[in-house]
Amino acid sequence: MGKSCRDYIKGLSDYLDGEVEPELCAEIEKHIGECQNCRIMIDSLRQTVTLCRDGRSERLPESLENKLSSLLKDRWNKKFPKEK
């Protein structure tokens, strides 16, 4: 009896992150080539991550940026009061 889809997919996380040994990677890829459900599963799991990353913006709103500089400075001066 051959391996079940679940046996292959046990190493799914490492496979998706490109962290499996070449031998197992080849075995999984051979299986995906023959098993439509596993191909769909892996393809959609990959898309899950790319869709979540789509349109990612790391820019702070300008109003927050402006507010932060004085807010942080005030807190800093309380934490490290300048000696007079």
Add this chain to the structure above:
Amino acid sequence: MAARLLSFTYFHILHSRNITLLEDFLNHFGYIDTQMNESMLVKKAQAGDFDAFVKLVDGYKGRIFALGRKMTGNEQDAEDIVQETLLKAIDNIDQFRGDAAFGSWLYAIALNQARQFLGKQKHVDLKPIEEYLPSRNADDMHDAHALFDWKDPHSLLESEELRKIIDDAISELPVKYREAFLLRYFEELSVKEVAAIIEESEAATKSRILRARLALRDKLTSVFEVRYGKELPGLH
């Protein structure tokens, strides 16, 4: 000869404990890397140098904002999370011992803030990994139940709608899965870094991330099935 002179100068400056001079020296000769730079900035910040603190957090502000927005699904909450995280970082800068990267320390503070904003959200736990997987035996080529094929969601749904679908699906994940997933794939941290931030073993972290990914896939599949069905009857 030149190398010996450089080496002598380096140790002389190191011995003097003049951090600024040492930093300038290493920067000048290209011997400084990001991690080293960061640890120097930490030392300067801990000694009361505000500019060093600003430099230190500059690369993280936007990332924490993006993470906060994904965690809470709300821009105003994300702004508050950034603000509170940085204020807490100032209050506790002397507590940072450098056992983990500065970024990991900052993310841990940000997650605590996010958890407070989310309150005690009640969520049922996710299914075990096995229950998300296809059950067919590899030797049996007859599919009992063919999985729904997403194809390319971008080609069938407007970007704005797709974004909302994704954000809603993420916000439905229980918090502990949501944060692990976002740190790993949105912030692109390693499993080891995520594990350190959420204070779990690497094995438990890996499992949590995979369950989140499988649950998201399940949720998105059910949404796409309905949406695709409306867009293109008979597609599946």
